[in-house]
Amino acid sequence: MKAIVLERKGEISIRDIAIEETLGPRDVRIAVRNVGICGSDVHYVQHGFIGPFVVREPMVLGHEASGVIVEVGAEVASLQVGDRVCMEPGIPDPTSKASRLGMYNLDPAVRFWATPPIHGVLRTSVVHPADYTYKLPESVSLPEAAMIEPLAVGMHAANKAHIVPGDVAVVIGAGTIGMMTTLTALAGGCSQVILSDLIQPKLDLAATFGPVTPVNVAEHDLADAVRDVTGGWGADIVFEASGSEQAAAGVF
Numbered sequence: 001m002k003a004i005v006l007e008r009k010g011e012i013s014i015r016d017i018a019i020e021e022t023l024g025p026r027d028v029r030i031a032v033r034n035v036g037i038c039g040s041d042v043h044y045v046q047h048g049f050i051g052p053f054v055v056r057e058p059m060v061l062g063h064e065a066s067g068v069i070v071e072v073g074a075e076v077a078s079l080q081v082g083d084r085v086c087m088e089p090g091i092p093d094p095t096s097k098a099s100r101l102g103m104y105n106l107d108p109a110v111r112f113w114a115t116p117p118i119h120g121v122l123r124t125s126v127v128h129p130a131d132y133t134y135k136l137p138e139s140v141s142l143p144e145a146a147m148i149e150p151l152a153v154g155m156h157a158a159n160k161a162h163i164v165p166g167d168v169a170v171v172i173g174a175g176t177i178g179m180m181t182t183l184t185a186l187a188g189g190c191s192q193v194i195l196s197d198l199i200q201p202k203l204d205l206a207a208t209f210g211p212v213t214p215v216n217v218a219e220h221d222l223a224d225a226v227r228d229v230t231g232g233w234g235a236d237i238v239f240e241a242s243g244s245e246q247a248a249a250g251v252f
């Protein structure tokens with residue numbers, strides 16, 4: 001099938017690749033329609049590894065995906081051909097300790113798309129367990145659905161922060177994760193999000209989400225902006241989504 005393949009560090013091609021996939025009784029086959037480009041995809045292209053995960057042979061990139069079901073396994077009752085879906089990018093061992101504790105995302109044996117040696121889904125189709133495939137409501141488009149994986153990161157952060165209605169949050173970094181965290185912080189009850197970045201077009205976009213105060217830290221001091229918005233009191237919650245030690249140090 002056609003795929004976007006990371007051949008080796010710094011070299012990507014669009015080509016046919018043979019991927020053996022058999023449809024098990026609890027699997028579905030999905031025609032992939034939209035795939036987000038994650039920071040991890042970019043990192044593999046630029047560096048060839050993330051921690052212990054090293055690209056040693058050609059790997060298909062991409063793990064933030066949506067698509068349409070084209071085939072269902074014999075035991076799948078929850079999904080049917082034609083359903084629009086999004087997929088979890090990791091397939092855990094359901095019998096592992098982490099899975100049985102309800103933290104299946106932390107299963108050390110998880111097989112995560114576009115993490116060597118597991119192929120990602122920047123390709124025409126994929127076979128995936130029905131249990132980790134979710135039917136979309138009509139109101140969610142396929143491109144939007146490809147953002148559900150990073151949205152889940154923001155959701156998790158918002159849940160962990162125990163937002164109380166009216167809280168003021170700071171989100172450092174207006175990349176995809178910072179944007180999704182901003183949206184979930186507002187949905188979770190924050191009255192105001194102060195969002196910082198160096199790239200103005202991202203801040204301009206985020207300012208359309210609702211009560212968001214964008215702060216371009218190339219020109220303004222974030223701590224000053226926080227004092228302004230909160231009458232000198234400070235923010236209730238800080239989300240770090242930039243990955244920059246320097247950025248984080250400016251607020252804590």
Ligand SMILES: [Zn+2]
Nearest residue numbers: 038039064149
């Ligand atoms: Zn991702």
